[in-house]
Amino acid sequence: MVTTNAKLEGSNPDKVIGFIGGMNDEVINDFKSGYEQGAAFIDPEVKVVAHYVGDFTNVSKAGELAFNQFREHKVDIIYNVAGGAGLGWGF
Secondary structure, eight states: OTTTOTTSTTOOSSOEEEEEESSSSHHHHHHHHHHHHHHHHHOTTOEEEEEEOSSSOOHHHHHHHHHHHHHHSOOSOEEEESGGGGGGGOO
16 A cells, blocks of 8 residues: 555655565465565555565675665565565665
């Protein structure tokens, strides 16, 4: 709902949200699938951009991935399923 609300400061008209997982595996992708299904329920046109850190501890890589999603893909929000690596988002 964040990406479809044009009144929120910092949001943009693109219907794109982000996902960063620690590993590209079945368990993490179950979280991704639920996120995608929830987004599609709100608006079928919402696109989910996904990247994986490769572990759950690389704070700087997770931060770079998040920054890239905000800058290059114009996401409005990111769902972190990367454990401690998600702390790298305070760029």
